[in-house]
Amino acid sequence: xxxRNYLFSITEPAVLSTSLLExxxxxxxxxxxxxxxxxxxxxxxxxxxxAKTNPRQLAQKIVDAIKxxxxxxxxxxxxxxxxxxxxxxxxxxxxxILSILEAKSNFGKSDKYSGKKANxxxxxxxxxxxxxxxxxxxxxxxxxxxxxxxxxxxSVDREYYFNNAGRQMRVLGDSVxxxxxxxLGSDIEFPADYxxxxxxxxxxxxxxxxHGDKLKEENAEGxxxxxxxxxxxxxxxxxxxxxxxxxxxxxxENTLYEEGKIKSVLNIFxxxxxxxxxxxxxxxxxxxxxxxxxxxxxxxxxxxxxxxxDIAYHITKFERGYDxxxxxxxxxxxxxxxxxxxxxKSLGYNTEAIKVLLHQFVTVIKDGEVVKMSTRKANYVxxxxxxxxxxxDVTRYFFNMRSVSSHMNFDLDLAKKQSDDNPVFxxxxxxxxxxxxxxxxxxxxxxxxxxxxxTLSTSEEQSLIKKLLLFPDIVxxxxxxxxxxxxxxxxxxxxxxxxxxxxxxxxxxxEQKLAESRLSLALATQIVLQNGLTLLGLSAPERM
RNA sequence: GCCCCGGUAGCUCAGUGGAUAGAGCGUCGGUUUCCUAAACCGUAGGUCGGAGGUUCAAGUCCUCUCCGGGGUACCA
Numbered sequence: 001x002x003x004r005n006y007l008f009s010i011t012e013p014a015v016l017s018t019s020l021l022e023x024x025x026x027x028x029x030x031x032x033x034x035x036x037x038x039x040x041x042x043x044x045x046x047x048x049x050x051a052k053t054n055p056r057q058l059a060q061k062i063v064d065a066i067k068x069x070x071x072x073x074x075x076x077x078x079x080x081x082x083x084x085x086x087x088x089x090x091x092x093x094x095x096x097i098l099s100i101l102e103a104k105s106n107f108g109k110s111d112k113y114s115g116k117k118a119n120x121x122x123x124x125x126x127x128x129x130x131x132x133x134x135x136x137x138x139x140x141x142x143x144x145x146x147x148x149x150x151x152x153x154x155s156v157d158r159e160y161y162f163n164n165a166g167r168q169m170r171v172l173g174d175s176v177x178x179x180x181x182x183x184l185g186s187d188i189e190f191p192a193d194y195x196x197x198x199x200x201x202x203x204x205x206x207x208x209x210x211h212g213d214k215l216k217e218e219n220a221e222g223x224x225x226x227x228x229x230x231x232x233x234x235x236x237x238x239x240x241x242x243x244x245x246x247x248x249x250x251x252x253e254n255t256l257y258e259e260g261k262i263k264s265v266l267n268i269f270x271x272x273x274x275x276x277x278x279x280x281x282x283x284x285x286x287x288x289x290x291x292x293x294x295x296x297x298x299x300x301x302x303x304x305x306x307x308x309x310d311i312a313y314h315i316t317k318f319e320r321g322y323d324x325x326x327x328x329x330x331x332x333x334x335x336x337x338x339x340x341x342x343x344x345k346s347l348g349y350n351t352e353a354i355k356v357l358l359h360q361f362v363t364v365i366k367d368g369e370v371v372k373m374s375t376r377k378a379n380y381v382x383x384x385x386x387x388x389x390x391x392x393d394v395t396r397y398f399f400n401m402r403s404v405s406s407h408m409n410f411d412l413d414l415a416k417k418q419s420d421d422n423p424v425f426x427x428x429x430x431x432x433x434x435x436x437x438x439x440x441x442x443x444x445x446x447x448x449x450x451x452x453x454x455t456l457s458t459s460e461e462q463s464l465i466k467k468l469l470l471f472p473d474i475v476x477x478x479x480x481x482x483x484x485x486x487x488x489x490x491x492x493x494x495x496x497x498x499x500x501x502x503x504x505x506x507x508x509x510x511e512q513k514l515a516e517s518r519l520s521l522a523l524a525t526q527i528v529l530q531n532g533l534t535l536l537g538l539s540a541p542e543r544m
Numbered sequence: 545g546c547c548c549c550g551g552u553a554g555c556u557c558a559g560u561g562g563a564u565a566g567a568g569c570g571u572c573g574g575u576u577u578c579c580u581a582a583a584c585c586g587u588a589g590g591u592c593g594g595a596g597g598u599u600c601a602a603g604u605c606c607u608c609u610c611c612g613g614g615g616u617a618c619c620a
Contacts, residue, residue, distance in 0.1 A: 048600080292616085330614090333615085360550075401558095406550065407613060426583090430583095433583085437579050438579095485558080489567085544582065
């Protein structure tokens, strides 16, 4: 039982006994100041009005009714306007690290959602060019959210949705074709709105090498497009692979056409009277569903707009039996998904199961200037270049350390310059330090023991243990809110607690029982650091 | 016009309606006969964009407003 759960178990009956608890949830916060205890609740402040009494009197009444184990809780105080502050006994805290040492790599995991299936769709960039730093945020965040969900029991399928047909891809194929002709000496002009990137020329070069001038009469959509798609897609997968990201499914939009799912959705809309024809196009009655206005789902050219396959695609996710469906988009998709959700809802699907997580844009700053990202204009910094410069760990850490709702500034020069002094190294260093202690202890013949954990009583030791015990709560909280930056923030605080402990509390050379206990504490810290780093997809180095 | 996100220390950003608003980097100063100084300790730095309101309590919730970003297609 976590520390928080124990408090709930003793406090709820006490509050109930005052006959005041109805729908109020008892919250336990960790106060900023140690003098306010290990945990604090404001329940008396919230219920005072209902109880027609003042908060402090009510708090006293509740405290009097709390039955607790004095081995666990050392004291309960009322403070300020009516807070109830709980102090755990230091012996109980110290012995709690047993749970960490026993759980090992499972510490922090829970089975809260076991048996549930989740689908997390992310990256989903069409194969028109290399992944950029902008895609990096989506990729890393999506992968980490997936891991978080796995840690709380979900079975997670990572999915990549792509489209290798349509106008974009025609332009891509034609871009390669024109570069190919230019390489063969043609003075044909390269249109300004075609893909300007150098990778296009590279692909054209390899075609020249493979086929000579035999492709002069080929059209854009055949070999040129296919070659471009294959090369680009394998680059994308390689980049993701470097970051440790592997999708289980690559879902091709084309499948929806081949399997008749587009037609079938169209038929349903038509049968239900949800669509109509106007000016040669097919419109969906979104206004009736509470959205701003009706939107086109099939253009007058006969081509569907993106909404139609998106709807059909999400239907397949429901059909595939997912309990939780997560879509990770950049903020530029803000106005597209409400249409899809409204349509799905009207078809009887439970759209509560769909969570659309929008992340704000990454502003890349290079040489002191903002880089305006555009694949078409070849004005971008690729994700590969970023990984080359700062490494996998820094890249993953950086994209996970900010709330996704915040616009992120990514100063490349700074990231490079600070790579020796980066926050990720701070916590990796804590891990390496522990590994070093373990090596030295072995040499000195010191073995860890949990027989006298009660000797861990200094404020540095106690703070560290309390921080360690918090990990499962943080994981669950982060998973429920899909916030990976809660994990990076927590690990940062944990490393800080450890470094302080390390500075003040010597292990090897201390009195035997104390040394054994402190070594146990170091081992427990190593477990939590390693688990946290693993969850984020970062390495836990043994030496630095 | 309308919709979404942001505005908190010099910079980048945390901050469950709670007690004296925090961290990292940068400033300035200190710590090493001792398990890794990629560390630790201290210092300075704030009208939480602005104005109203709700509340015992507002950086946090509501209204209005200013600034920056994104969107508002028969593009995706």
